[in-house]
Amino acid sequence: xxxxxxxxxxxxxxxxKAMAHPSRLLMLDLLQNQEMCVGDLTNEVGADQSTVSKHxxxxxxxxxxxxxxxxxxxxxxxxxxCLDGFFMCLESVLKTDVELRKTTLK
Amino acid sequence: xxxxxxxxxxxxxxxxKAMAHPSRLLMLDLLQNQEMCVGDLTNEVGADQSTVSKHxxxxxxxxxxxxxxxxxxxxxxxxxxCLDGFFMCLESVLKTDVELRKTTLK
DNA sequence: TGCAATGATGGCAATATTGCCATGAATAAG
DNA sequence: CTTATTCATGGCAATATTGCCATCATTGCA
Numbered sequence: 263x264x265x266x267x268x269x270x271x272x273x274x275x276x277x278x279k280a281m282a283h284p285s286r287l288l289m290l291d292l293l294q295n296q297e298m299c300v301g302d303l304t305n306e307v308g309a310d311q312s313t314v315s316k317h318x319x320x321x322x323x324x325x326x327x328x329x330x331x332x333x334x335x336x337x338x339x340x341x342x343x344c345l346d347g348f349f350m351c352l353e354s355v356l357k358t359d360v361e362l363r364k365t366t367l368k
Numbered sequence: 369x370x371x372x373x374x375x376x377x378x379x380x381x382x383x384x385k386a387m388a389h390p391s392r393l394l395m396l397d398l399l400q401n402q403e404m405c406v407g408d409l410t411n412e413v414g415a416d417q418s419t420v421s422k423h424x425x426x427x428x429x430x431x432x433x434x435x436x437x438x439x440x441x442x443x444x445x446x447x448x449x450c451l452d453g454f455f456m457c458l459e460s461v462l463k464t465d466v467e468l469r470k471t472t473l474k
Numbered sequence: 475t476g477c478a479a480t481g482a483t484g485g486c487a488a489t490a491t492t493g494c495c496a497t498g499a500a501t502a503a504g
Numbered sequence: 505c506t507t508a509t510t511c512a513t514g515g516c517a518a519t520a521t522t523g524c525c526a527t528c529a530t531t532g533c534a
């Protein structure tokens with residue numbers, strides 16, 4: 263395993279890791295349909311404002327979302343159009359696993 | 369945010385979290401093309417055998433991979449056919465982000 | 475200018491993840 | 505039966521993540 267390959271997987275893992283949190287998945291879902299400011303997101307997520315702000319920073323750091331500042335408000339939005347494929351994969355795994363557990367009772 | 373919705377996002381996040389590690393992403397990549405046993409995977413990943421075994425347990429726990437035991441060997445393979453969409457999304461985010469950094473020098 | 479609203483950041487404790495070593499369980503070979 | 509091979513698991517220390525509180529910077533408004 264050469265160094266370049268490992269770095270590629272680390273870069274991918276960093277993005278996956280940014281998505282791997284229930285609140286952040288919810289936020290991505292919301293921001294895919296509409297631009298939202300931190301206050302609105304805070305209400306939806308139901309956590310402290312500072313917590314939401316840090317989640318947003320994580321998503322922004324890997325380039326999944328972007329900000330547009332309008333006065334005192336910060337409007338966030340999803341930058342890439344590929345999230346549906348991502349979410350569908352998660353759903354597919356969930357569904358498959360439920361089926362398996364139904365039939366084999368593992 | 370009701371309880372059922374939160375649980376759905378937690379279930380999705382659990383799967384995303386299972387994928388969110390460079391070694392596990394590599395292993396998923398490898399296991400998508402071919403069945404492999406723990407020893408071979410250990411060589412590819414370049415970590416301790418016990419470490420690889422635990423990574424495999426994480427992936428198996430969320431239903432991303434499955435095992436077939438043949439004597440003393442354990443052959444692992446990917447169970448779902450949706451991983452390409454997942455990986456393509458990661459690549460897309462990476463690529464977009466690189467472009468942005470090129471043009472805006474943020 | 476003074477004050478409220480918005481959101482970003484430092485700090486910190488609780489929790490989770492990671493990776494190795496040592497060891498255990500199961501199978502294969504001699 | 506003895507020994508080697510394969511891989512799973514307990515334990516544990518190092519590290520990373522998470523979430524809240526307190527606080528700061530910026531903007532809008534009176």
